[in-house]
Amino acid sequence: MSNQDQQLSLFDIPSLNQDPESVDFDLEEIPKNAHTPIPPGTYQTLAQIADHCNRCSRCQLGKNRTHAVIGRGNPTAPIMIIGEAPGQHEDEQGLPFVGRSGQLLDKILDSVGLSTDTEVYISNAIRCRPPENRTPTASELQACKPYLLEQIRLINPQIILLTGATAVKSLLGDKRPITKIRGQWFQWEGRQCMPIFHPAYLLRNSSRDVGKPKWLMWQDMQAVRQRLNEIQSH
Ligand code: URA
Numbered sequence: 001m002s003n004q005d006q007q008l009s010l011f012d013i014p015s016l017n018q019d020p021e022s023v024d025f026d027l028e029e030i031p032k033n034a035h036t037p038i039p040p041g042t043y044q045t046l047a048q049i050a051d052h053c054n055r056c057s058r059c060q061l062g063k064n065r066t067h068a069v070i071g072r073g074n075p076t077a078p079i080m081i082i083g084e085a086p087g088q089h090e091d092e093q094g095l096p097f098v099g100r101s102g103q104l105l106d107k108i109l110d111s112v113g114l115s116t117d118t119e120v121y122i123s124n125a126i127r128c129r130p131p132e133n134r135t136p137t138a139s140e141l142q143a144c145k146p147y148l149l150e151q152i153r154l155i156n157p158q159i160i161l162l163t164g165a166t167a168v169k170s171l172l173g174d175k176r177p178i179t180k181i182r183g184q185w186f187q188w189e190g191r192q193c194m195p196i197f198h199p200a201y202l203l204r205n206s207s208r209d210v211g212k213p214k215w216l217m218w219q220d221m222q223a224v225r226q227r228l229n230e231i232q233s234h
Contacts (some may be wrong), residue, residue, distance in 0.1 A: 001015075004182065027184045034058045034139065038046055038146035046154055049147055053127045058143040061128035061136075067094030071123040073116035079229060080157035081105070082126045082148070084166040084198065085136050091129040096122050101199040105163075108199065108217065112225040116188060119228065121155050123148065125170035152191075158231050160191050161224065164198030183220045185227075196220050 030052050031038055043049050051055065053068035062068075069086035072095045089099040097105050106116070112119050126136045126144040136144075152160070162168045165178045171193070172186060178195060186193045197217050205213040 005144075019057075030055050031058055034143035038150065040149065040153060041148075043150045043154065046070060046151065049127040049150055049154075053147055056127070059140045060127075061126070061130060061140060063130060065128045067090045068127045069094055069096050069124060069129075070127060071121055071155075072096055072098075073121035074118055075121060075155060076156065077116075077119055077121040078157055078231065079114065079120045079159045079161065079224070080152060080155050081120060081122045081161045081163060082121065082171060083163045084126055085126045086129040087133050088129065090124075096124050097199075100203060104199040105205060108202075109219060111218070112221045114221075114225065114228075121157065123151055125167050135166060138169075141166070145170060152189075158191060159224065159228060160188065160193040162193060162195045164201065165195075168195045182216065183223065194220065194224060196224075 036058070043052075050068065050070045053070060055066075056062050056068065059133060069090045083097060083101075086096060087099055087101075090104075096102070105122070105170070109115060109120055116122060125148060126140055127147060128144075130136055160171070165175075168174050168176075168178065168181065172188060172195075173223055174181065174186075174195075178197060178201075181195045182197055183194065186195075197213050197220075202214055202217060208214045
């Protein structure tokens, strides 16, 4: 290899769609507990994150795991949505938001012309299902956060939508109720973040009247669509 080729090869970007079968990690490299650091830049691909998460024991939730749930959607999407935690269907299928909440989320995205085929990638604050779908504890959120941060780094979205208070707490450390902060833009690590309602909350509050959660969500999603249009037109 010439000197110039050697220098250029430093800029090679590993494929984000690497075949999971081809990822062969040494078992010793798997983070053993919540105190084992996972420095930024540890993972080159989403498949590598999936590989570790499926063997992870940083918290207790791995004990009941069928599948770790990493993400679905376009891995180079400009928008990343972060939910709370996998439920039963997600644990079974290894994909986020595939139950009733997920169907509603897909409809909401569709209503403003967004899709997981192109503009959106979906993940969660944690990767394993909590028993009885309880809210993840602070220490579970903490244990899983390095994986989330690595996913954000690899996807590199310009916009992050945080669905529900748990996602907001995990990423921004903000413990205010979602009703107080939804629809506001926050800057986080050079990215634009908006807390929005969780789809499960909308399933429980079905009125479309002005000022009700569904109506507010519709306002927020239009603001997101507009912000993406502005970003893409620059
Ligand atoms: N709710 C979430 O927050 N995440 C999922 O993946 C499914 C339901």
